[in-house]
Amino acid sequence: IxxxxxxxxxxxxxxxxxxxxxxxxxxxxxxxxxxxxxxxxxxxxxxxxxxxxxxxxxxxxxxxxDTNRYVWINGSIESIDHANINVADQGFLFGYGFFETIRVDKGKPQYLKEHISRLNQTWEHLFNERIPDLTWEDIIYQVISSNGLLEETAAVKIIASKGNCEKSFFDFTLIVMAKPYIHRLAEKKEQGVNLVVYPKPRQTPLADYKTLNYLYYLLAGEWAKRKGADEALILNPDETISETNTANILLIKDKTFIRPVSPHVLPGIMEKVVCELLSNWGYMSESKKLYPEDLFLADQVIITNSLIGAVPVLNIDGKKLRTPTDLWMKINNAVL
Known part of the structure; x- marks a missing residue:
């Protein structure tokens, strides 16, 4: 010095x-x-x-x-600082794996059955192996309890990685981790999110699953934040709407909710729950190709995922959409 x-x-x-x-x-x-x-x-x-x-x-x-965090990894609870994976694991080398993110309120996992069903379907498709017989609810409880989150809202992530392909025996890596969750609107003055259209369209069959090949979405989200927005609007190669970098998107027009048609998109757990709820409330369902300009013709636009529930979109590329009603709050009161 x-x-x-x-x-x-x-x-x-x-x-x-x-x-x-x-x-x-x-x-x-x-x-x-x-x-x-x-x-x-x-x-x-x-x-x-x-x-x-x-x-x-x-x-x-x-x-x-007492700031240590704990994870469940391959059958045991470990400090996150001491949990290890094999460097030859294909999830580490190639992103060969997938994950589920589950909201847990005061120790109770939300829509666990639906999440595990999607996890099992992804396991069969990507790994082509027998699904492990595990009591996920008990494992999640262990992780939540170990991290002192039984009285809070937490985000739990289940990660499945292919493991070392050179071994013939079951060598997958399974991890369950948890952290406190604060709703993204809790720290915002605006009661809604702002989107920007990501300039790099996406079309891959991997978009049908929550794979560990997540770099595209991570970079899209970071790009959106640099632009002063909250989320990136992801387009297909034909410039139709697919999703955002973390959520599904729905348009509400009169008494109809419209889902964008996309060749490959994640079948959202919360999207399905919200659509079923709207149907029960008398809304009609429609699926069709949508372009960014169609968002400005909708009465309101909402995004959905398992953590946030439903959140209204306020503007696209700095241009205001129609002012949303309290529909999103009614949805969250029913589904969260």
């Missing part, structure tokens, strides 16, 4: 006994002074002793704060 001046002078100091905090991580260095007759083993022991002293202090603080 020091300076180089414009007057041919400089002054530097070696930063010892110094810790730097970056992104909630503490970074520090330890070492020893090496001279002619230094013993390598003694110097190593001294360095480890210095480092160990600081680490014990930080570990003690961490325990007192």
């Amino acid at each position: 020091g300076y180089i001046s414009f007057h041919d002078t400089m002054d530097f100091s070696i930063a010892i006994r110094t810790a730097t905090i970056v992104n909630k991580k503490i970074i520090f260095s330890v070492g020893g002074g090496i001279v002619f007759d230094s013993d390598p083993f003694d110097e190593y022991d001294e360095t480890m002793h210095k480092g160990r002293t600081l680490m014990e202090v930080f570990k003690g603080k961490e325990k007192s704060l």
Whole structure:
């Protein structure tokens, strides 16, 4: 640490006994002074002793704060910092796997039967192997309980990875993890989301599943946020609407709800629940090709997924849609 001046002078100091905090991580260095007759083993022991002293202090603080998170991995509960996967796992190497995201309210998984049914269908299609016989409700309870989330709303993710193909025996990686969930509108002044049309259309049969090949959607979402929006509107190659980067989309016109037709799109759990609810409320159902300009002709537009329920869309590419009614709130009161 020091300076180089414009007057041919400089002054530097070696930063010892110094810790730097970056992104909630503490970074520090330890070492020893090496001279002619230094013993390598003694110097190593001294360095480890210095480092160990600081680490014990930080570990003690961490325990007192109880900030550790736990995951269920292949049958056991592990600290998230100590859970490991095989580097030869095809999920790690190629994104060969899939996941389900489930909302859990005060220990109760929402629409668990529907999520596990979709998980099993995806397992059969992608892995072409026997579905594991697991009591998912008990596993989710273990994870929720271990993370102190029994009295909160949590987002639970089940991850299934293909494993190491070089082994003939069952070698899949199964992970269940949980974290607190706060509804995305809770921190927004506007009661709705803003969309921007993603300029890179998507068409792949993998869109029918929640695969670990999620980079396209991740980049689309990050691009949308850089544009000042909440979600990216994903189009098909013919420029018709498919979905957003995290949700299905529905148009409401008079007493009809319209689902966009897309060659490949995730069959949403919450989308199905909401459509069944609207049908029970007397709405007619229609599916057809939709273009971004059709959104401006709708009475209202909503997006749906298992965490948010139903949320209204306020504008597209900075252009306001029609003001939504309280229909989305009535839907959430019924489905969440």
